[in-house]
Amino acid sequence: PNRSSTLKGRSSFARARSPRGARIPVAIQRALMGAGGARRGSGSGPSPPAWDTPAKGGERQESVWHMLRQASPLGTRELVLTGVLVKLLMAVYMFSHVHSYTLYKFLAKLLWKNAATRPPVLIVLILLGWSWVVRTCNRAGMELELVLGGPTKPPAMALSCALVLTNVFLFIHLLHLLGSEMPGQTWRPWLVANAALHGAYLLVICLPHRYLHADARGSLLRTAWESLVAPFGPVTFWHVIVADYATSLAKAFADFQLMLCETYSIATLPTAADAPYVRTTLLWEQLHPACVDSPFNPLLLALPFWVRLWQCLHVYSQTKERKNLWNALKYSTAFPLIYLGWHRRVVPSQTASRLFVLAAVVNSSYTFVWDILMDWGMLQWDKERGCWRLSMREQRLISPRMSVYFLLALFNFALRFLWAMAVFGAMPTRGHGMFFFEAMEIARRTVWAVFRIEWEYVAKVLPRGSGLAGYSVVDKDTISESGEDASLLHAERSASAHEMISVLVSSPKDKAGARPSSHTGTVSADTDL
Helix, strand or coil: CCHHHHCCCHHHHHCCECCCCCECCHHHHHHHHCCCCCECCCCCCCCCCHHHCCCCCCCCCCCHHHHHHHHCCCHHHHHHHHHHHHHHHHHHHHHCCCCCCCHHHHHHHHCCCCCCCHHHHHHHHHHHHHHHHHHHHHHCCCCHHHHHCCCCCCHHHHHHHHHHHHHHHHHHHHHHHHHHCCCCCCCCHHHHHHHHHHHHHHHHHHCCCCCCCHHHHHHHHHHHHHHHCCCCCCCCHHHHHHHHHHHHCHHHHHHHHHHHHHHHHHHCCCCCCCCCCCCHHHHHHHHHHHHHCCCHHHHHHHHHHHHHHHHHHHHHHHHCCCHHHHHHHHHHCHHHHHHHHHHHHHCCCHHHHHHHHHHHHHHHHHHHHHHHHHHCCCCEEECCCCEEECCCCCCCCCCCCHHHHHHHHHHHHHHHHHHHHHHCCCCCCCCHHHHHHHHHHHHHHHHHHHHHHHHHHHHHHCCCCCCCCCCCECCHHHCCCCCCCHHHHHCCCCHHHHHHHHHHCCCHHHCCCCCCCCCCCCCCCCCCC
């Protein structure tokens, strides 16, 4: 095809037709637009595809509204519904006749009051973060399919799912607030609403219905189950990503146990017919020590680390690589920390507190060093000196600036230690404090995922190349206003990609519909290339 026409952007290129009038497959579009290879003259990896970078004429990136329209026909309706529900909640907040809400008290009732409110909010934050992960990786020119082992949904899909769950969250809490405005009620609307919210999330996510991107949900649930039975299931890079996200939700698992324990205890309390009504908040505080000190609480807290430990051992049994044993040891350092955090609550002692601090330092230091050396590959091995030298790797896809990676390391270091001390019992973090630390851990895991995927792509995909790789990517700064670029004349394209393109796309000289003479066979336009 005409090279100048291939640089006019995604919209014009997507309208290009093969001689039969069928659309060109996405893989061929990526090959023509330069989705892969090494950035020319920078050594910092692939540049973003042409359609992910704003044109010099002032075009901007697609808005969230446009992303939602691409993800689902209901995307914009979901966004409108979110706005309506937020306005209704604010109306209840402003015109309540029973409660004297302050803004802080109102938000606390919805988001961080105690363990019953936090897990649903964290699920929404993870979806928003994953949308950013996919978008960032796509803008960096990474083909996520080659890393994650299968087709990857667009970032708008995660945004759409986050909106649906947000609307469920807002609707149930709207019913809760309206119910609490009725004087004399005794059915505990706050407790019932939070229990119903957890149940609704489980039904929306786990039931095999055809709504809310059923294929993506099915893949996620299948991966979660295979991770749970790690010694007997497969372990791929996608399994590792899902299980590592679960470790960041360890406190949410413990919160779920606490919510179940306290809800059941309150619901089964014996009450006399003439007994006065006791507020749910008071009952929650009274029952909290017994539920939080239950052995089931630390067991659920340790479950994600147990899963990752067995995944590492399973991979070692297949590959015999010793680094998997060191990785398993990293996750095993969480178990003394969890036990000591629980023990110092049940049987407080100075010795237990000192051992807890020591376990927190060991766990946080180990995980931080592992992130830098292994998960992100930020340091390079000096074969001549036989030691780690403090220099950045040459191939950097997310950003060419080293300062971004140093700030990332500092961010990760701070949150690693704060998270260990807060979650496992060293800091008094009830209410908004715990919500802050859990939200910050989700933010840390989101940033971690971007750079973990980047290193996996650099270490395993770039050395062997992809099926359509083998050509240089055009840097956006070298594209002139007319769309011409002399570097395309020197781009090395793979033979297989060139053949498929020439079969499906007629050159300007073949406008009459004739195939190039070098190809005698035919390829259907619907063939999955």
